[in-house]
Amino acid sequence: xxxxxxxxxxxxxxxxxxxxxxAFLAVALWAAWIAWMTRPGEIDIPAxxxxxxxxxxxxx
Numbered sequence: 001x002x003x004x005x006x007x008x009x010x011x012x013x014x015x016x017x018x019x020x021x022x023a024f025l026a027v028a029l030w031a032a033w034i035a036w037m038t039r040p041g042e043i044d045i046p047a048x049x050x051x052x053x054x055x056x057x058x059x060x
Contacts, residue, residue: 012019 006014
């Protein structure tokens with residue numbers, strides 16, 4: 001019961017979809033990390049006295 005050894009080209013062709021999905025996820029995580037590390041510092045400091053204006057109504 002000897003299994004034949006597959007070449008790397010055959011493995012790439014067989015798992016092409018899985019490799020594409022894995023590469024897409026790796027690039028997406030890398031891009032998200034770069035975007036997070038290079039974001040402006042003002043985002044981290046909330047302005048004093050302001051809240052989520054879009055979600056609040058004025059109380060009279």
